[in-house]
Amino acid sequence: MSRLGVLYLWGVFAFLYLPMAVLLAYSFNESAYGLSWDRLGFEWYWRLLDDPLLIEATLNSVAVAVLSASLATMVGTAGAVGLHLYDFRRAALFRALLMITLMSPEIVMGVSLLVLFLALRVPLGFGSLLLAHLTFCLPFVTVTVLSRLRDFDQRLIDAALDLGASEVQAIVHVVLPLALPAIAAGWLLSFTLSLDDVVVSFFVTGPDFEVLPLRIYSMVRMGVKPEVNALAALLFGVSLGLVVMSQRLLGRRV
Amino acid sequence: MRPSEGIWWLARGLLPVWLLLFTLIPMMMVLVVSVLTRDETRFIDPVVTLENYQRLLDPVYLRVFIDSVTMAGLSTLACLCLAYPFAYLLSRATQAWRPVLLTLVIVPFWTNSLVRIYAIRSLLAAKGALNSVLLAQGWINEPVRLLYTGWAVGLGLIYVLLPFMILPLYSSFEKLDRRLIEAAADLGAGRWAIFRHVILPLTAPGIVAGCLLVFLPALGLFYVTDILGGAHNLMIGALLKDQFLEARDWPFGSAASLIMILLLFVLLGIYRLTQRLAGSGQMDDV
Amino acid sequence: MKLRLLCLLLLMIPVEHAWSEELRFFNWSDYLPVEVLEQFTHETGIRVRYSTYDSNEAMYAKLKLLGGKGYDLIVPSTYFVDRMRKEGLLHALDRSELPNFRYLDGRHLDKAFDPGNRYSVPYLWGTTGITLNRRQFDPDQVKAWADLWRSEFRRRLLLSNDLREVFHIGLRVLGYSGNSTDQEQIRQAYEKLRSLMPNVRVFNSDAPLMLYVTGEVDAGMSWSGNAFRAQLEVPDFVYVYPREGCSLWMDNLAIPVGAENRQGALRMINFLLRPDIARLIAEKTRYASPNAEAVRQLPAEIRNNSVMYPPPEALSGAEYSLDIGEAITVYAKYWERLKAGE
Numbered sequence: 082m083s084r085l086g087v088l089y090l091w092g093v094f095a096f097l098y099l100p101m102a103v104l105l106a107y108s109f110n111e112s113a114y115g116l117s118w119d120r121l122g123f124e125w126y127w128r129l130l131d132d133p134l135l136i137e138a139t140l141n142s143v144a145v146a147v148l149s150a151s152l153a154t155m156v157g158t159a160g161a162v163g164l165h166l167y168d169f170r171r172a173a174l175f176r177a178l179l180m181i182t183l184m185s186p187e188i189v190m191g192v193s194l195l196v197l198f199l200a201l202r203v204p205l206g207f208g209s210l211l212l213a214h215l216t217f218c219l220p221f222v223t224v225t226v227l228s229r230l231r232d233f234d235q236r237l238i239d240a241a242l243d244l245g246a247s248e249v250q251a252i253v254h255v256v257l258p259l260a261l262p263a264i265a266a267g268w269l270l271s272f273t274l275s276l277d278d279v280v281v282s283f284f285v286t287g288p289d290f291e292v293l294p295l296r297i298y299s300m301v302r303m304g305v306k307p308e309v310n311a312l313a314a315l316l317f318g319v320s321l322g323l324v325v326m327s328q329r330l331l332g333r334r335v
Numbered sequence: 336m337r338p339s340e341g342i343w344w345l346a347r348g349l350l351p352v353w354l355l356l357f358t359l360i361p362m363m364m365v366l367v368v369s370v371l372t373r374d375e376t377r378f379i380d381p382v383v384t385l386e387n388y389q390r391l392l393d394p395v396y397l398r399v400f401i402d403s404v405t406m407a408g409l410s411t412l413a414c415l416c417l418a419y420p421f422a423y424l425l426s427r428a429t430q431a432w433r434p435v436l437l438t439l440v441i442v443p444f445w446t447n448s449l450v451r452i453y454a455i456r457s458l459l460a461a462k463g464a465l466n467s468v469l470l471a472q473g474w475i476n477e478p479v480r481l482l483y484t485g486w487a488v489g490l491g492l493i494y495v496l497l498p499f500m501i502l503p504l505y506s507s508f509e510k511l512d513r514r515l516i517e518a519a520a521d522l523g524a525g526r527w528a529i530f531r532h533v534i535l536p537l538t539a540p541g542i543v544a545g546c547l548l549v550f551l552p553a554l555g556l557f558y559v560t561d562i563l564g565g566a567h568n569l570m571i572g573a574l575l576k577d578q579f580l581e582a583r584d585w586p587f588g589s590a591a592s593l594i595m596i597l598l599l600f601v602l603l604g605i606y607r608l609t610q611r612l613a614g615s616g617q618m619d620d621v
Numbered sequence: 622m623k624l625r626l627l628c629l630l631l632l633m634i635p636v637e638h639a640w641s642e643e644l645r646f647f648n649w650s651d652y653l654p655v656e657v658l659e660q661f662t663h664e665t666g667i668r669v670r671y672s673t674y675d676s677n678e679a680m681y682a683k684l685k686l687l688g689g690k691g692y693d694l695i696v697p698s699t700y701f702v703d704r705m706r707k708e709g710l711l712h713a714l715d716r717s718e719l720p721n722f723r724y725l726d727g728r729h730l731d732k733a734f735d736p737g738n739r740y741s742v743p744y745l746w747g748t749t750g751i752t753l754n755r756r757q758f759d760p761d762q763v764k765a766w767a768d769l770w771r772s773e774f775r776r777r778l779l780l781s782n783d784l785r786e787v788f789h790i791g792l793r794v795l796g797y798s799g800n801s802t803d804q805e806q807i808r809q810a811y812e813k814l815r816s817l818m819p820n821v822r823v824f825n826s827d828a829p830l831m832l833y834v835t836g837e838v839d840a841g842m843s844w845s846g847n848a849f850r851a852q853l854e855v856p857d858f859v860y861v862y863p864r865e866g867c868s869l870w871m872d873n874l875a876i877p878v879g880a881e882n883r884q885g886a887l888r889m890i891n892f893l894l895r896p897d898i899a900r901l902i903a904e905k906t907r908y909a910s911p912n913a914e915a916v917r918q919l920p921a922e923i924r925n926n927s928v929m930y931p932p933p934e935a936l937s938g939a940e941y942s943l944d945i946g947e948a949i950t951v952y953a954k955y956w957e958r959l960k961a962g963e
Contacts, residue, residue: 086424090436093421097443097497100454103464107457134671159343160350167347178354180603184547185358188555188572189599192579192592193361196368199378205687216357219350249343273445279558280572284579288645288672288683288691294449299673301453301562303650304831310457313450320445328438375950376708378685395962461836482837483823565823566780569961577960582953583682 101317108310125311132308135296142276142293145207149214150271156215157222158264162252164223165230166238183220190217191284198285205287213285214275221274222267229263230256262330269327273320362596369589378585387590396574400594403570406485407553410492414500414549415542417493422504422541426511440505444498452562455491456482459563483565491563492553499552500545507541539609547602554595571595644885645670647680647692649872650827651847652745654905661892667885675826676783677701684710690879694886696872700785702741703734703944705875711740712876718887721894726913729871734944741873742890743911745846745902748931748939749786749868751861752833752843752851765864766790769841774820779833779841782826784956785942786842786868787814793865799940802948811955815962824960833858844870846908849928853907860928866938867931871911903929 111120129135164175182190194213203209233256241251257264279294286292300309369387374380390396428436443451458464459481466478481487511534519529557572564570571591578588646658650673658669674680677698684692689710697705705711716722722742729743753763757777762768769778769790780787789799791810801807822838830847832838834854843851848860874893876886892898899915902908909929910916916924923929931939945952 086427089420090424090428093417093497094439096417096494097440100458100494101443101446101451103458104450104454107464156346156349156353159346163347163350175351175354178351178358181599182354182358184551184603185599186551186555186595188557188575189362189592189595190358192575192588193365194357195579196364196585196589197357197361199686200364212357216353219353223350247340249340252343277445277447279449280555283576287687288647288670291670291672294447297447297449297453298558301449301456302827303673304828309450309453313447313453316447316450317442320447321442324438324441324445328434328441376685393958395958399961478836480837566818566821566960574961577957580686581676581679581682582957583685 101313104310105314105317107307108314110307123311125307126315128308129311129315134291135293135312138291138293138296141207141290145210145214145292146272146275148211149218149275150268153215153218153222153271154264154268157219157267158226158257158260160219161223161226161230162256162260165227165233166252179220179223182216183224185217187217187278187280191281194281195284205285207290209285209287210282210290210292213281214278217278217281218271218274221270222264225267225270226260226263229260233259265330266327269323269330273323365589365592365596368586369593371586373584373586378583384586387587390587391590391594396591399569399574400571402568403554403572406489406568406570407492407550410489410496410553411500411546411550413489413493414497415545418497418500418504418545419542422501422508425501425505426508437505440498440501444502448495448556449558451495452491452559455487455494456562459487459490482563483568485564485568487563488560488568488570491559492556495556495559496549496553499548503544503548504538504541507538507544511537537613540606540613543602543606543609547606551595551599551602554598641668642666642882642885643668643670644694644882644889645672645692646694646889647672647674647683648694648696649673650675651830652696652872652906654901656905657893657898657902660898661889664892665885665888667882667888669889678784681705684877688879689877690881692877693880693882694889695875695877696744697741697875698942699732699734699871699873700942700944702873702875704946706735706740707944710878712878712880712883713739714742714876714890715887718884719891719894721891721896724894724896724899724912724914726911726916729911735873741875742894744872744874744893745906745908746869746871746911747845747908747929748862748935749781749789749842749844749870750848751841751863752848752858753840753861754833754855755857755859757839760859760861763840763861765794767794767865769820770817772820774840776820776822777838777840778817778820778822779829779838779843780821780824781829781842781844782824784952786870787959788952788956789868789940789942790814790842791817793863793938793940796865799866799868800943800945802945804951807948807951807955811959814959818959818962844908845928845931846906849907849926852928862931862935862939864938866940867935869936869939869941871941 108125109121109123111122111124164172190213194209194216197203198205198209203212237255237259238251241255242248246254277294279298282292282295283298286295297309297312300306368379370383370385372380372382372384372386425433425436425440456463460466461478461480461482465481466475469475470478515533515537516529519533524532554570555572555575557570557576560568560570560573571594575588575591578584578591644667646669648671652673653671658671661667662669674683677700680695680697681701684695702711719742725743729746730738735741751763751766751769753760758773785799788807788810791814792799792801792806795806795809795813797803797806797810801810823832825832829841829843830850833843833847833851843860845860848858851858852860874890876883880886893902894912896912896914896918899910899912900918903910903912903915903919904923907923907929927935
């Protein structure tokens, strides 16, 4: 690759990482407005632990994320396998629906789900949030698993069936194990999306169930609080961990 | 049917039913609400009217749409220009480097976007990092007022959405068969011709996918305009939020949402078209 | 599967919270020192789930969305108390549970918006005027709302994200009352405000203090307490009572009719009425307290500060916002257009 190419590549990376690096640096600066650099330490990190509302919001977010990811993975994988193996009469409609949900901007989803929930008199809180998160996680899992299935060798399933396995057994013992990396990646992706979601959650959650992104939103709007720098750094670290895990699972594929 | 087969039948049917219930039906409900009237106490009065759409045609709101589309469009274009060469270079990286580089791209993609916007705000603030550096170097005497402007919003949108443009483009470039390029070169085509007639058409689905993933969210990410924008940067996303959660004019908000839904369908249509033209029938992995 | 077990465990977390008594307190942002909540929990054992809003309209919309439930204690301004009690959205207060009520200054009680204070208890009051940074602008040149229209303020002003307060400016500048229900007057105010828009940098009621103190804006509307606190951080800030008349407001504690923990809410109200607590709140927020005993305990330099306690001449032309009934929809339509337009 040419020198210019390398330079450009690292230039864009610098753009992506510089603001976060600055935040990271400030998170260790213990002075009041971050104006002087004489005191460094973990002060703001300890302060975070002192904030019970923040801890609760984090636990809530993780709970919803784990649940939506798990449920979405189950339903999405089943759906993807079904879509791949069978020729539905209405497969085209199914795929279209999948694409629409996938590409739908979050605000449209938030608004339309709010209308749905109000019409059905679903109370806004943990339940409505879970339903909403499940909805936007599903297409991501489905598409991830589906693209893995496409590279699948159909002969393996045929072989299993020839050997007397039922359809279900073939799926459980052949397809799923081979698709496992994609399924796991789908879980991780859903988990991250759910943890990160601001827009949809903003519309469909209730006051009894506070989630982390909304808490952060509130903290950010209220002013410049140094604890947010520490929180940002932590979240960044979590993403890093999740991505590395996901890459390992998927091997060489994206 | 054995019980396991019954469960299997149910399991794989769950997905389409779910999508129907929670994507299609809510959108249709939004359509229905958009032709009803606002009610002070109950949100919606079941009186049919086209008044909400008429209100959208008011120059004030048309202006909001045009400004939003312009801002989103420019941000998308900027992302495209930044990401296209980047994705190409990424796809040409050696096997040893590639996983590392990909990880580096995905990490910001998976980091909480609010936190990233907060980083931009910290950077651009009057007492923020950028101004501190500029003042310290003596290049300016007074802090530059960058926040609460269109530029801040644009930068914020680009910063948050760039990875969404990079990934589909990279996917497209990765699938590119190099032999086609070599064949074209063998047949005597120059570099520009190769680009125009081989690379561009084959990466078109990636381009459209990337634009879809950047343009529509750019219209809807109200927290970007909330945190970085000022009085003159109202975008559709913020308008929708205001209508639904403050002004409580759900019919009007629904009419505005419907415009976005229509945009979604139009862009999806274009995407399908480019996919067919490029010859691939697969869905992109995100 | 281990994962399933983890899910079940995590599912129990939302349930666990129901065990300790909770109070859901919905208040204006930056309006209550966190020490007060901590002390309340310490003394009563009641956990406070505190969330904030930046305008009466946002609070009202949220409450409506949740069907009147969702919060146990809210802090509406006078005209919203008026409106909400007429709509049956507020719970009558049991005065026998509020022994500290006696500390309140009689001048703020039994007003038209809530006769006999059956539904609300005053919390803090103040004015809305102009604040500007002396280093950037000459305070002798800015004495009226009308001065904000000057070209030197182009893209420099902060306005509250508050429909009534912003229209108050538009109406007063034209010589009309801020409580006008006349369609023509409101329309004129809208046109007048439109011409102010090029000077507006940002609408913000979430954290305007932060914007002033960090130097993002140097002039604009401000609530008295914020202006006072801005002065503490950056002494160059000046608070001006506009000639046409500032806005007077008062925020009050009230209990929504759908509140689940009414008892807890009453205990909180009584707690906030305690002179030492009311004094702490006044000191920290720098807003005027309606609690006579608390005011008596304030240090003299705060008690006598003209930003916190306006002198009589400053209040000439000052107006309280009143409930204007149906006319609010006219205002709301113009407000939307104002925020959307150029």
